[in-house]
Amino acid sequence: MPYRWTDTTTTERQLELWPHRSLPRRGFAAFILATFTLITIPLYPLLGTFVLWGLLPFLLMAVGALWWALERSYRDGEILEVLRLSPQDISLTRTKRNTAPQEWQANSYWVRPELHQTGGPVPNYVTLKGNGRTVEIGAFLSEDERRALYGELASALAQARADGPPAG
The missing domain is CATH 1.20.58 (Methane Monooxygenase Hydroxylase; Chain G, domain 1)
Structure with a gap:
C-alpha cells in the first residue's frame, strides 16, 4: 500500500501517504x-x-x-501527506510540489474519521473532522486502500484516546 505507519515514540504514531506509481x-x-x-x-x-x-x-x-x-x-503526483497522532493532538500536513504545505491540527480526543461511501469526489472518501474543520486524507489512494485506511485510522484514534485523557 502507498502508505506507512511508524511509531515515533511509545505513544506517538506517524502515517505517511503518497500516490501509487504504476510506472517506475x-x-x-x-x-x-x-x-x-x-x-x-x-x-x-x-x-x-x-x-x-x-x-x-x-x-x-x-x-x-x-x-x-x-x-x-x-x-x-509528488504529494506527501503526513499524519502525526498522539494522545493529546493530531496534525495533518499535505505537501505538494511548488505549493505551500497545508496544515491542520486538532485535539485527537475529539477527532472523528468519516468514510463517505457516496457524495465525495471519489467513492469511499475518507475525511477527518475536528477543530471545526473537515479535512480529506488519502484522496489519491484506490477505493480499497481508502476503505482499509479508514479502518486503520479509526483503530489508531481509539488507541490514542485510550492512551491518555483529553487535554485542554
Whole structure:
C-alpha cells in the first residue's frame, strides 16, 4: 500500500501517504526508448531520401510530447501527506510540489474519521473532522486502500484516546 505507519515514540504514531506509481522511473526510461525504437522502424526504408527529413521532426516531436506528458504526470503526483497522532493532538500536513504545505491540527480526543461511501469526489472518501474543520486524507489512494485506511485510522484514534485523557 502507498502508505506507512511508524511509531515515533511509545505513544506517538506517524502515517505517511503518497500516490501509487504504476510506472517506475526505470520503466519510464524503457518505455521512451521502446517508443523511439518502434517509431523509427518505418524510417529505415527512407534513409537517404528527403522524405526522411520531412517525417523525422514530427516523429521526434511525438516522442518528446510523450516524454513531457509522462514527466508532467510524475511532477503532479509528488504529494506527501503526513499524519502525526498522539494522545493529546493530531496534525495533518499535505505537501505538494511548488505549493505551500497545508496544515491542520486538532485535539485527537475529539477527532472523528468519516468514510463517505457516496457524495465525495471519489467513492469511499475518507475525511477527518475536528477543530471545526473537515479535512480529506488519502484522496489519491484506490477505493480499497481508502476503505482499509479508514479502518486503520479509526483503530489508531481509539488507541490514542485510550492512551491518555483529553487535554485542554
